[in-house]
Amino acid sequence: MQSVKIGSLILFLFVALSCEEKKKLDTTTSTEAGPVIxxxxxxxxxxxxxxxxxxxxxxxxxxxxxxxxxxxxxxxxxxxxxxxxxxxxxxxxxxxxxxxxxxxxxxxxxxxxxxFFENDFNLTLEVKEGMDMEGLKSQLLDKLPSPNFFYMFEIEGLFDYMKCGGLTRQEPPFEEGLDVLIPNRPVFEGNRVSGTIVGFYCPDFIGNINVKGFHFHFISDDKKLGGHVMDFKATENIKVGIDKKTDYHFVLPDNADFENVSLEKEFQYKKNDAATDEQ
Structure with missing residues (x-):
């Protein structure tokens, strides 16, 4: 009888410790209010x-x-x-x-x-004679600690002019790629718009895994204008929050489309071609 009790106690402790270790490995937990991230x-x-x-x-x-x-x-x-x-x-x-x-x-x-965006440092970009997309990227490159890391941005401001691009819904079988769709994308424009530019920077060594350099999307405070940032004009100071990232994790789609795709086309946004949205 004594050995049975000891065995039961050992089993209980093993299960309890296993559950505790699982909790440590989980990235999220759940409550009645929803997942705790x-x-x-x-x-x-x-x-x-x-x-x-x-x-x-x-x-x-x-x-x-x-x-x-x-x-x-x-x-x-x-x-x-x-x-x-x-x-x-x-x-x-x-x-x-x-x-x-x-x-x-x-x-x-x-x-x-x-x-998860957490400011590593903040900048206030002074706009003396006006700033556009190329001016923003140029100033950011000058102020980043190194072009060899990854960065996230939250950029807040009042923009005299904002030009954003959208995408046209596609139905399978998909016949046109981004090389055709992006130059012909729908365009949304606004004047005197306050909002936030969300963006990322990837070093050139990322290759075709991601967009090289800067990639920005915008959402206005009133949620009436948004999309991929093609260009903008600003004459008031812009507040920039920067989060440096050294841990990069990508996940591939686990489906037939990705399994069977031929990765033959290459396409990266080009510089100095705002008319077609290319960076």
Whole structure:
């Protein structure tokens, strides 16, 4: 009888310790109010840019899952049915007609960059004679500690002019890639717009896994203008929050589209060509 009691006690302790170790490994826990998300300092990247360029427009990442990877980000919804701008844990969808809504937790995203944004340092960019997209990128490059790391940005300001691009919803079988769709994308413009630019910087060594250099999306404070930032004009100072990232994690879509895609096309935004949205 004594040996049975000792055996039961050992089994109980083993189960208890195993459960405790599992808790330590879990990145999220649940309560009646919903999941409690444990923040980390990782740059999360879903689906590679090369796949996105080669017409992998249908994937499996839900908005709910993305929220466990970050509270700030950018990307595109499935079938290119809207550009995604994520800020303060809300994934906004900017559809091809320019309307903006909050993505539901069950909505799917085909491509995303995200992370939990925490300021490593702040900048106030002085705008003396006006600033545009190229001026912003130039000043940021001058002020970044090194071009060899990854960075996230939250850039707040009042913009005299803002030009954003959207995407046109696609239906399978997908026939046109980003090399055709981006130069012909819908364009949304506004004047005297206050809002936030969400962005990322990747060093050139990222290759075709992600967008090289800067990639920015915008959402206005009134949620009436948003999308991929093509250009802007500003004559008032701009506040920039910067989060340096050294941990980079990408996840590939586990579906037939990615399994069978031919990664033959290469496409990166070009410099000094705002007319076609290319950086």
């Amino acid at each position: 444990e923040k980390n300092d990782t740059y999360y990247h879903y689906s590679i840019w090369w796949a996105f360029v080669n017409k992998v427009f249908d994937a499996d990442l839900s908005v709910a899952e993305l929220k466990t990877k970050g509270d700030t980000g950018l990307g595109s919804f499935n079938l290119l049915d809207g550009e995604m701008v994520m800020i303060d844990g809300i994934a906004y969808r900017v559809r091809e007609d320019g309307t903006i809504s909050e993505g539901a937790d069950t909505d799917k995203i085909v491509y995303a960059n995200a992370g």
